[in-house]
Amino acid sequence: MTYTISTVQSDSNMAVYVYEKSGKTTPLNSLYSPEKEAQRFLKKMSSLKNNFIVILGYGNGELFEQLVKSDVYKQNAHFLFIEPFQEVLVRDVHREIINSQRDKLTFIHYKNLTSISFMSFLNEYIGMPTSIQVHPNYIKIEEPIIKDCLQVINEGIKTKQISDNTEMWFAKDWIIEPLLxxxxxxxxxxxxxxxxxxxxxxxxxxxxxxxxxxxxxxxxxxxxxxxxxxxxxxxxxxxxxxxxxxxxxxxxxxxxxxxxxxxxxxxxxxxxxxxxxxxxxxxxxxxxxxxxxxxxxxxxxxxxxxxxxxxxxxxxxxxxxxxxxxxxxxxxxxxxxxxxxxxxxxxxxxxxxxxxxxxxxxxxxxxxxxxxxxxxxxxxxxxxxxxxxxxxxxxxxxxxxxxxxxxxxxxxxxxxxxxxxITKEMKNIIILDEEPQEILIDPLAVLKEFTGKLKGLQKQVFEAKDNLDRLIQIGLVTANDMPKVVKDFSGIRNHPILVEVLLANVTFMFKKINNEFQLFDLKKRYMSQDYLELITELETFYALIGKLCTEIIKDERIKNYK
Structure with a gap:
């Protein structure tokens, strides 16, 4: 038997969607006060900071209404509302808010959600914690579509892992083969x-x-x-x-x-x-x-x-x-x-x-x-x-x-x-026009220049990494140590070989460390452990880039290029 979605009025005179199947009804919001229900729900989320938050269930929109007025909204990175039921519509005023604040809010119906589309959010907010919240009344619904939503989210996480593994596996080839x-x-x-x-x-x-x-x-x-x-x-x-x-x-x-x-x-x-x-x-x-x-x-x-x-x-x-x-x-x-x-x-x-x-x-x-x-x-x-x-x-x-x-x-x-x-209709013969290609530069000369720049970046990365290794070994990092860490990172981050070549092929690693730096406000008070965790992540990033530089420089295909 299929379900039906209808609407009733709550005691506070708000429209509330009601899910019904096999004679059993479940309101998608509180029939007493959707407003107070939303406020209680957000209070439980008050400890979340700098999160990418997925909320399963839009309901009548009161949770959205209260969210955008709350501290929870201010202190987190992005909110993705996923609505399982196509019959549940977004309020016009909320649609306007979403359209004007796309960097902060997204709404999507389940039928338009795929593991790939969810992976794109994970890519954007990598390095930030992901929190998955289910609207309290949606938990009560025994409908496969709810489990299916959570399954797609899970598949998106696994798809992200496959994508990252592919980038790591082919990173060197994706740089070398265009040269060859x-x-x-x-x-x-x-x-x-x-x-x-x-x-x-x-x-x-x-x-x-x-x-x-x-x-x-x-x-x-x-x-x-x-x-x-x-x-x-x-x-x-x-x-x-x-x-x-x-x-x-x-x-x-x-x-x-x-x-x-x-x-x-x-x-x-x-x-x-x-x-x-x-x-x-x-x-x-x-x-x-x-x-x-x-x-x-x-x-x-x-x-x-x-x-x-x-x-x-x-x-x-x-x-x-x-x-x-x-x-x-x-x-x-x-x-x-x-x-x-x-x-x-x-x-x-x-x-x-x-x-x-x-x-x-x-x-x-x-x-x-x-x-x-x-x-x-x-x-x-x-x-x-x-x-x-x-x-x-x-x-x-x-x-x-x-x-x-x-x-x-x-x-x-x-x-x-x-x-x-399938009918048989004679195909037309299409002639592909040959294009004369002007040789602008000697590829061997550019290859030499490329490897020279790569060695320069490698040297810069290893010097910055040595500084981080020293701090990690000591086990104590203060605010006075951070300006040099940030300066080194800024210099490396803006290196054209890093940005246009290496990180173009290991995007997830750069996005992760970049997001973590953006969240790290040096003007606030932090404990030594906070600094230590950040530079440990940065050291891992430097180690990866340094290793990739070394592997490309020493690759036999580069040495034997003619």
Missing amino acids: NIQNTKKAIKIHTLKDKFKGERAILVAAGPSLQQHIEFLKDNKDFFHIFVVGPALRVLLDNGIEPDYVLSIDAGQLNYDTHFKGIVFEGTLIYETVSNSSIQTNHQGRLVVSKTANDYISPQFVDNLSEVLKRSPSVAVFTMRAIIYFGFSEVYLVGQDLALIDGEYYAKGVKHHAAVQNEKEELVVTNNLGQPVGTTRPLKIFLETFEAIIKTLPADIAIFNLSKHGAKIEGTIFIEESV
């Missing part, structure tokens, strides 16, 4: 020249999911009727079956990506790559190159003219492919092998080479497939699913996305379609 790609990027067609070039055409996006093998014959029969875009891991399967795709795409910086999916392959079609893509892929490619600047890559533009960032950073090559296809102007997109789930326990299609990272993937979550049945998936695949859905929500109505995966995850906004009803 310079010669490739110089001669490549710039992706911005392809905007809307395929207007009105139809594309097939071929991913490497388990259902790919079921559609091999369909791809063979339709290669003349669609522009075929294939992600790197699925390329070998298509070539082994005599299918020559039009485009293959790559974004992964790891050498493992080249060794597993590209090494030994002969493909003369067009390779579309991001500037962080492993350079061995581009260097050994025998066909045309199209390049897209990776977000946060500040190295490539120093070498290559007219290199602009037009596609957002993507968590997977399939998401990158989707963004590229939309940017190129296609009117219809057909997804093949885009399962985003473990079908019969399998991550990849038969014929796709597996590397260690996916050999032991197990079900972590359950989603719904295109038959309305539950299917297991992994946490990273769920992130990709939510990203696909977020992209599709932004598309104009004249772009249609079809999904051929019957047993894969249902992607909201796509239309499930059987092969048999």
Whole structure:
């Protein structure tokens, strides 16, 4: 049985939402005095300071009303209201307050909440405590949607951990590979020249999911009727079956990506790559190159003219492919092998080479497939699913996305379609215009300059770290010690190599320490232990940056660069 939401008047003459299911009613606010109820709730939160506070349940808005007048509001960083019930609406006056104070307030209905959107808040307020509060009357509701809200919040926390781990794992590669790609990027067609070039055409996006093998014959029969875009891991399967795709795409910086999916392959079609893509892929490619600047890559533009960032950073090559296809102007997109789930326990299609990272993937979550049945998936695949859905929500109505995966995850906004009803219409041949690229500067000279600046930063960081190590060893920090600590940090924080290169690829670490410094007001009275905790965090930050500098300088790829 479904629930209903109605309204009644409280004893204090305020409108109160009432939840009802199976004859049981639960008011979402006190029927006596929502105002006093809100004040009692806020009193319990009075000890919270400099927190990112999540409040589950808006109710009739009285909690919001009392919050913005309270000390709790003044002494904390941000408040995120999540309302589980779509029927509960925000007061117009509160909407105006939220719109005028976006740095302090956010309201979102549960249906618009994803683990990725919640992760964005954690990214913004990293280094600050996160406090999750549930409106007192919402606790009484026995409705799955309440648990689902808390589950999405939990998934957002885990998604954040995955994102941070990915940054740490690839930080060095994301800096080195753009340097190694310079010669490739110089001669490549710039992706911005392809905007809307395929207007009105139809594309097939071929991913490497388990259902790919079921559609091999369909791809063979339709290669003349669609522009075929294939992600790197699925390329070998298509070539082994005599299918020559039009485009293959790559974004992964790891050498493992080249060794597993590209090494030994002969493909003369067009390779579309991001500037962080492993350079061995581009260097050994025998066909045309199209390049897209990776977000946060500040190295490539120093070498290559007219290199602009037009596609957002993507968590997977399939998401990158989707963004590229939309940017190129296609009117219809057909997804093949885009399962985003473990079908019969399998991550990849038969014929796709597996590397260690996916050999032991197990079900972590359950989603719904295109038959309305539950299917297991992994946490990273769920992130990709939510990203696909977020992209599709932004598309104009004249772009249609079809999904051929019957047993894969249902992607909201796509239309499930059987092969048999897809029509054959001859595709137009689109010529990609070659762009002459002016060489502005010798890359070897810039590389030498880059490593020189990196060594300068490394020296600066280690000197500041030595000062902190001395204070930590003594175990006593006074206000007199802090001006030098702050001065050192300011000098390092403004170093262009740190800001534009290193921290662009380990964003969470910089945001965390920056937030902690902003919260630390030297004009107030602090105990030695407070100072000690701050400089201990800062010392960890310096150690990370120093280690990254050292690893880049000593990396064999840098030493052997030609």
